[in-house]
Amino acid sequence: MSEVAAPAGWRAWRVPLALVVGLVLLTLGLDRLEPVFQWLFPSLERAMYRQQTFASLLLAHLRLVLISSGAALVLALAAGIWVTRAGGREYRGLVESLVSMGQTFPPVAVLALAVPLIGFGEQPAYLALALYGLLPMLQGVMAGLDATPEAARDAARGLGLSARQTFWSVELPLALPIVLAGIRTSVTINIGTAALAATVGAQNLGSPIIIGLSGFNTAYVVQGALLTGWLAITVDALFDQLARRSQRWKAGSAG
DSSP states (O other): OOTTOOOOGGGGGHHHHHHHHHHHHHHHHGGGGHHHHHHHOTTOSOOSOOSSOHHHHHHHHHHHHHHHHHHHHHHHHHHHHHHTSTTTGGGHHHHHHHHHHHHHSOHHHHHHHHHHHHOSSHHHHHHHHHHHHHHHHHHHHHHHHHTSOHHHHHHHHHTTOOHHHHIIIIIHHHHHHHHHHHHHHHHHHHHHHGGGGGGGTOOSTHHHHHHHHHTTOHHHHHHHHHHHHHHHHHHHHHHHHHHHHHHHHHHHHHO
């Protein structure tokens, strides 16, 4: 049996689905744990964050991450494919340098610079997260396409496939596991980094953390961090299953 084989059917998804169910139950039922937080932090007058529902904060957090990561992925695919083609190889070093510059700026600095130009809210957060998540995705796209054996391309051309057909039928399936690894790293980082967007008025799971820190309310910080951490673990587990499936797709394409 192949090393990349995974349990068939729904069994492979038991852990990710359990994490998803746990995240939903925790989000909807966290406010019922107020007596527990009041016992853990008896000195606090208010031990449960109630300015917004945790469900609305979770959905806002997911929207922020999905839109910013989606924008970063589009840019990474376009740039990565271009610099690995004959017409763009000479610009590869320049593209990598420019994208690396975006990674060197802390998201807080990008937010601080963007707010005077864009204003408060989610817009500067989209910009900061897209820039911060671009480098891992671009590296994954370039590494995946570079790893495609030239013999596989030659075989595709020998079968009469066009350059476009070769890319979709051969190069992309073989590169997909590495590309997904870059996306997985970027999205997981952005889930945690998105909490900083609360500092510029974006409502998400970072709101209890930022308000808790400014008001010396440790219970709020724990509640926001708990949901943010659980979300990151859940998304990482889902990507793990996608990676396993992409390995089987790659093995099928190679065969």
